[in-house]
Amino acid sequence: MIELHSTPTPNGQKVMIMLEECGLEWTHVDVSIRLGQQFTPEFLKLSPNNKIPAIIDKDGPGGGDYTMMESGAILIYLAHKTGKFLPEDERARFDCLQWLIFQMGHIGPMFGQAHHFNNYAKEKIPYAMDRYNNEQARLYQVLENRLGDSKWIGCDEYSIADMASYPWVKGWENYGVDEAAHPNFMRWIGAMEARPAVQRNNEMAAEIRERMAKDAEGKEEINIFDTKANKDMLAKATGG
Numbered sequence: 621m622i623e624l625h626s627t628p629t630p631n632g633q634k635v636m637i638m639l640e641e642c643g644l645e646w647t648h649v650d651v652s653i654r655l656g657q658q659f660t661p662e663f664l665k666l667s668p669n670n671k672i673p674a675i676i677d678k679d680g681p682g683g684g685d686y687t688m689m690e691s692g693a694i695l696i697y698l699a700h701k702t703g704k705f706l707p708e709d710e711r712a713r714f715d716c717l718q719w720l721i722f723q724m725g726h727i728g729p730m731f732g733q734a735h736h737f738n739n740y741a742k743e744k745i746p747y748a749m750d751r752y753n754n755e756q757a758r759l760y761q762v763l764e765n766r767l768g769d770s771k772w773i774g775c776d777e778y779s780i781a782d783m784a785s786y787p788w789v790k791g792w793e794n795y796g797v798d799e800a801a802h803p804n805f806m807r808w809i810g811a812m813e814a815r816p817a818v819q820r821n822n823e824m825a826a827e828i829r830e831r832m833a834k835d836a837e838g839k840e841e842i843n844i845f846d847t848k849a850n851k852d853m854l855a856k857a858t859g860g
């Protein structure tokens with residue numbers, strides 16, 4: 621049994637897709653980052669960086685609980701545990717890992733910053749908005765080019781590299797991506813959305829979001845963008 625302590629953001633969803641693809645027994649433990657639950661001492665034991673997602677594998681290596689943070693590392697762990705979605709062949713395996721790390725190092729951080737400066741920043745800062753929107757558009761082009769050379773993002777097999785990128789890029793329609801200029805990307809999105817595990821993820825993500833929004837009604841929210849307050853909350857929770 622695997623407990624996923626998370627919120628269905630893109631980083632949470634990539635792990636949900638993998639758990640569904642592998643047919644593992646798992647449960648979602650809701651951690652509301654809007655309510656500041658990432659700063660509880662219990663959650664910080666799983667994820668010292670106060671970020672979702674984290675997992676507890678009740679049957680970890682050598683038996684007993686094993687906890688993990690960082691979505692990319694969790695995907696590699698689950699691939700290792702099940703022997704699925706990370707090819708054995710050395711070249712294909714390292715190709716998949718390159719593209720997984722590309723998502724972790726570029727798509728996640730750049731899309732995250734674009735979202736922040738477009739939608740949440742108190743001031744509209746044209747320099748910051750241009751910087752991250754241009755990066756986002758460039759990264760769609762990198763995927764378009766890659767998917768012109770390769771059937772799937774990582775290699776010629778479906779892998780954790782596809783699962784990692786999909787939840788981040790599935791909102792392409794909202795980001796001004798020109799369908800006609802990205803035919804390879806569109807083929808891939810269609811192939812992803814034909815997969816039952818991906819469809820289940822998208823349904824579950826909506827259900828969990830609704831449940832968590834109801835649970836948050838009437839409760840005080842934190843400002844997750846106040847980095848000074850975040851530093852103080854972490855110090856308080858960890859006795860710093």
Ligand SMILES: N[C@@H](CCC(=O)N[C@@H](CS)C(=O)NCC(=O)O)C(=O)O
Nearest residue numbers: 629631653670671672673690691692
């Ligand atoms: N590199 C991390 C990023 C995780 C991350 O940024 N999680 C965000 C939600 S998507 C979070 O928990 N934010 C809460 C906070 O910053 O306090 C991963 O891929 O797991």
